[in-house]
Amino acid sequence: MPTSFKSPVWDIKAIPVEKIQANSYNPNHVAPPEMKLLYQSIKCDGYTMPIVVYKVPGEDKYEIVDGYHRYTTMLRHKDIYEREHGLLPCSVIDKPAEERMASTIRHNRARGTHDVNLMVNIVHELKDAGMSDAWIMKNIGMDADELLRLKQISGLASLFKDKEFSHAWS
Template identity: 65%
Template structure:
C-alpha cells in the first residue's frame, strides 16, 4: 500500500470536538502568541492542527497545534470567521508515538519547558521505551536524556539498573543499541 501523508486529508472539525493532550511541553511567550493571532487574522489558518481521533470519546486529541487551537478559543473574531471549525490532519498512532510526534513538531520550531520534558521522558520510560528509542524518535542525545531523567528523580528512572560491574554490561548493551540507532 502506498503511503499518503495525512496533510492530503484535511477535515474541518468543530472546536468543541477538539481537546488538548495532557503532555505538551511547548510554551509560547505572550508576544509570540500575539504574533500568531496576527498571522491567523491576516493569513488565515495555513497549517492544520494535527490530531488523533479517539473514537470512544468521539474527540480529536491535539498532537500538534495547541496554540493555533488556543487562538480560536481566545479570539471571538477568529472563531466567527472560521465558523468555529479548525482544519485537522488526523494521525492514527499509539500514545508513545503521538508523544514523540508532538516533540518532533515542537523541537523543529520552538522551545520546551524542562520540567514537562522531564515528565515526558519519565512517561515514555514507564511505557517501556528505551533511551535509544527516545533518542531516535525525539531527536535527543544521550546526555540530554540523562539530564532530563535526573530532573524527575534518579530512583524511579533507574530502578531496574544494577550499579557496579553490572552497570558496565548494561552500558555495553546500551552502546550496542545506540550504535544501531546511529546506523
C-alpha cells in the same frame, strides 16, 4: 505518489473546535509576544498549517498532537472563530499514545521551547511504557547527554533501572 504511504496532510478535515481537546503532556510554551504574533498571522494569513489530532476512540472528540496554540487562538479570539465558522483544519493521525507523545515533541522541537519539568514527565511516561533510551533519543530528537540530564533532574531512580553501573562505588 506511491499508494503504500499517504501523508495525513493530503486529507485535511474541517473539525468543530468544540470537538477538539488539548493533550495532557505538551511541554511547549509560547511567550505572550509570540502569541500576539500568532494571532496576527492567523488574522492576516488564515490557518496555513493544520492542527494535528488523534480521534479519541468511542467518542466524538479529537485530542491535539500538534497545534495547541493555533487551537487556543481560535478559542480566545471571536473574530477568528467567526471567520472560520468555528472549524479548524485538522490532519488526523492514528498512533498509540507513546507515538503521539513523540510526534508532539518532534513538532515542538522544530520550532519552540520546552518546559523542563514537563519534559521530565514525558521521559518518565515513555520509560514506564517500556520505551528504551535509544527509542526516546531517536523519536524525540534528543541526544544521550540531554536524556541523562532529564533523568538526573527527575531524581527518579526508576529512570535508570536499565543501566549497568560501575562497581567503583562498592
